[in-house]
Amino acid sequence: MDRMIYTAMTGAKHTLGQQAVMSNNLANANTTGFRAETSVLRAVPVFSEALATRAFVVDSSAGADFRPGTVQQTGRDLDVAVEGPGWIAVRLEDGSEAYTRNGNLHVSANGVLQTRNGLNIQGDGGAIAIPPGSTISIAKDGTVSTVAIRPGSNESNVVLTAGRIKLVNPPETQLTRGADGLFRLAGGAADADANVTLINGAVEGSNVNVVEALVDMISLSRQFETHMKLLKNAEGNAQRASSLLSLS
DSSP states (O other), X not given: OHHHXXXXXXXXXXXXXXXXXXXXXXXXXXXXXOOOEEEEEEEEEOOOSSOTTOEEEEEEEEEEOXXXXXXXXXXXXXBEEEESSOEEEEEOTTSOXXXXXXXXXXXXXXXXXXXXXXXEEEETTEEOBOOXXXXXXXXTTSEEEEEEOOTTOOOOSEEEEEEEBOEEOOOGGGEEEOTTSOEEETTSOOOBOTTOEEEXXXXXXXXXXXXXXXXXXXXXXXXXXXXXXXXXXHHHHHHHHHHHHHHO
16 A cells, blocks of 8 residues: 555656646747757665565656757848757856757847847857947858958958857767756867758747647646545555554
């Protein structure tokens, strides 16, 4: 009977955790470049001399769903989508490097190319500075070009290279998702990969399948109800057993 309690109790707890994961996925169904979270339940035995046959249910996170999202054409010069596998590198406030598929970029008030969340895009030589009043063009290989008047010259429409966006493609198994939705590489920063390319004037949508997520939430809700019924049955069995023992 207590074996039933171990399984049902921990199963109910982690089923609620999976519900939270599904809810977060649905909330980000329209977030640019979002990768759906995934999680699975597994049994873990309780190591004890007296309870060798007991087991807990734990939520073993499988990480993320790395399937690509739908590429949506926007026609905006600062919108880029990663074509196929790969990531855009960004510099965090603590100086470390993280990776995103969100290519909805903008130029900050200080003239630095950033994500919409205010993180600097990592270039080959650091942050990518954009001259004031420039027209920006981002090439397939990540090269950021600007069209402006060269300082000290009367020439107009001079094309200058502001930098090149660092594009990487580390093994997906080595990437971990942070609480901010960005991915990080265990052991440091990834090397730039010349095979990763961009699509200009487009962004990649979320890869969350809304229908599948809703079906999973219904299934998890039923699983939780089943766990609760098992706990009720265990309680009833315990009460009947106590009654029988009291009569003996």
